[in-house]
Amino acid sequence: MEDELQAQLTAALEAEGFPAASRGRSGSLRRLKGDGPDFASNAAVAAWKQAQGRGAEMIHQEPFDLALAILRRLEDAESLAHIMVEQGGGLRFFTREHIRAQAAKGKVLCKGCGFFFGEGNPMRTHVQNATDTRCFSVEAAEYYLRPCQDDIAAEAHDGSPAGVAQAPAPDPCLEAAQRGDLVALRALVVAGSDATKATDHRGNGVLHWAAGGGHVDVCEYLLHELKMDARARTSKHHGRTALHWAARNGHAAVCALLLDAAGDDFVDAATDGGDTPLMLAAWQGHITCCSILVSRRADVHHTNSWGCNAMHKASRMDGASSSLEMLEYLTHSRVDAGLVNCNGHNSLHKAGAAEDRNAPSALAFAAGFRALAAELRHMEDLLWLTPALYVPLKEAEDYRTTDESVTDSSSATDAERKS
Numbered sequence: 001m002e003d004e005l006q007a008q009l010t011a012a013l014e015a016e017g018f019p020a021a022s023r024g025r026s027g028s029l030r031r032l033k034g035d036g037p038d039f040a041s042n043a044a045v046a047a048w049k050q051a052q053g054r055g056a057e058m059i060h061q062e063p064f065d066l067a068l069a070i071l072r073r074l075e076d077a078e079s080l081a082h083i084m085v086e087q088g089g090g091l092r093f094f095t096r097e098h099i100r101a102q103a104a105k106g107k108v109l110c111k112g113c114g115f116f117f118g119e120g121n122p123m124r125t126h127v128q129n130a131t132d133t134r135c136f137s138v139e140a141a142e143y144y145l146r147p148c149q150d151d152i153a154a155e156a157h158d159g160s161p162a163g164v165a166q167a168p169a170p171d172p173c174l175e176a177a178q179r180g181d182l183v184a185l186r187a188l189v190v191a192g193s194d195a196t197k198a199t200d201h202r203g204n205g206v207l208h209w210a211a212g213g214g215h216v217d218v219c220e221y222l223l224h225e226l227k228m229d230a231r232a233r234t235s236k237h238h239g240r241t242a243l244h245w246a247a248r249n250g251h252a253a254v255c256a257l258l259l260d261a262a263g264d265d266f267v268d269a270a271t272d273g274g275d276t277p278l279m280l281a282a283w284q285g286h287i288t289c290c291s292i293l294v295s296r297r298a299d300v301h302h303t304n305s306w307g308c309n310a311m312h313k314a315s316r317m318d319g320a321s322s323s324l325e326m327l328e329y330l331t332h333s334r335v336d337a338g339l340v341n342c343n344g345h346n347s348l349h350k351a352g353a354a355e356d357r358n359a360p361s362a363l364a365f366a367a368g369f370r371a372l373a374a375e376l377r378h379m380e381d382l383l384w385l386t387p388a389l390y391v392p393l394k395e396a397e398d399y400r401t402t403d404e405s406v407t408d409s410s411s412a413t414d415a416e417r418k419s
Contacts, residue, residue, distance in 0.1 A: 008074055009070065018048065019047065028043070043091070064085065068085055173189075177210040180217075182218050210242075212248070213251075214246070241258075241277075250281070250288070255277070267298045268299050271304075279304065281293065282310040282313050285314065286321055307339075
């Protein structure tokens with residue numbers, strides 16, 4: 001890999017009219033350690049300085065320009081996933097193998113700064129606080145453009161833990177739990193498989209999968225016969241428990257079963273981001289699950305790490321069973337719809353942002369003014385935008401009256417004073 005990349009780098013330099021510098025420290029490819037780039041090279045800087053020292057005609061005015069030209073020549077290399085050019089002209093290379101290895105750890109690359117961040121909140125926090133406008137990459141935009149996004153990673157449409165719809169769980173015990181195939185699972189255990197230790201790449205075990213699929217009989221077998229811990233958390237999936245998955249996917253009977261095993265004091269178990277099972281059930285619009293959890297004394301006023309309550313979640317209206325009935329249920333439960341979270345948003349902001357957004361920062365971002373977008377978003381969070389600014393432009397006309405009999409009260413008062 002290293003020799004191949006060095007050869008490609010040398011060929012790119014020569015194609016730009018710059019013979020490669022001597023293969024010393026400044027001109028060669030260096031393998032890096034850690035979670036950053038795989039390789040680094042100052043070959044563009046060294047070659048440019050040598051050419052300048054010889055008095056050669058400079059096609060590229062700065063080392064940075066030469067490095068960009070090399071990037072364009074190498075960006076189609078099959079082994080490379082990403083190339084970065086630093087301000088001084090240094091090159092940084094990321095291989096596809098390295099990107100896949102980091103993805104297995106739940107990390108994604110910010111192509112602006114070259115660092116890896118956890119999916120969801122960590123990447124979103126990085127993008128919002130970034131001072132380098134290159135960090136507003138297309139990959140990061142999805143986190144930036146969703147104000148107060150929760151810590152939910154992409155999930156399968158069938159409600160299973162993330163990623164399995166695209167890449168089936170490799171462990172046979174996990175597959176059996178996912179399907180709800182108790183006969184197959186028992187057979188695997190009898191044959192010597194330790195179902196209690198089977199996990200996917202996010203740390204979801206067989207109980208998480210069975211609960212997420214609503215398989216009561218499998219859950220009973222795992223809890224009562226295999227003595228699995230109903231309170232067990234995922235190691236990499238935001239610290240979710242089986243109860244979180246059951247509530248998120250609307251399986252009320254499994255919720256009751258898990259609480260019987262874990263105890264009612266576990267009803268408000270929080271994920272790493274502070275979300276409780278009730279909040280996930282509210283987000284997805286599962287009223288029956290919410291009722292079960294509330295009957296077990298779930299705290300309807302709980303707020304997560306972002307200061308969001310269940311009403312914030314439900315108001316997003318992007319769940320599997322989102323409905324006005326869910327909002328009415330929470331209103332009757334006296335959940336505060338006016339609660340302001342850490343970004344200055346209440347439930348109306350979330351509802352207004354359910355479709356296309358009209359926030360100034362989002363418009364600036366879409367128009368390509370990345371630095372301005374970051375400044376505007378900061379101002380919006382400080383000034384607490386009114387929900388009206390989040391109403392999509394295409395729907396704005398619906399909020400304007402065409403009835404001439406309706407008169408602005410302040411205008412009427414002014415008219416009376418003048419008369």
